[in-house]
Amino acid sequence: MSVTFNHTIIAAKDRDKSAKFFRDLLEVPAAPSWGIFSNIQLDQGVLLQFAEPPVEIQMQHYAFLLDDELFDRAYARLTEWGIEHWADPQMKHSNQINNEHGGRGVYFKDPAGHAIELITRPYL
Structure with missing residues (x-):
């Protein structure tokens, strides 16, 4: 199986x-x-x-693999919605994307405060 x-x-x-x-x-x-x-x-x-949940939410990390076209549209939405985002998980490169692993990526927080990553190429 x-x-x-x-x-x-x-x-x-x-x-x-x-x-x-x-x-x-x-x-x-x-x-x-x-x-x-x-x-x-x-x-x-x-x-x-x-x-x-009836308890305090602990931040989690979720990464989503998108094709290039959807990444472009999603990134445009993030900027249109005024969502702060970073090229790195340490949140040092504000309002930028990265070009790592042969693709592009961006980090931001969702409405619950979770660390979200959008990437266009898998790390493997």
Whole structure:
């Protein structure tokens, strides 16, 4: 049997706001939501489930691999929305992208404060 990634739960301060943010940024559809989850669907059936935990949210890091055209559109949205972003995870190169690993990348924080990375080439 092969192994594929199926779903993860992402802690959110406002689950609907976080799900909408990622739907709009990454141009992905909503998925049926139930119970405490607001869901979005990525390629190959991967489900992101946003939930509001009853505890303080700890920052996590999530990286998304995008094709060049979607990266261009997503980066344009980040700048249009006035979201602070960096070329590096140390947040030293503000309002820039990087050209590492043969592609491009950018770091920013989502509405819940998670560290998000968009890249156009995998690290491997």
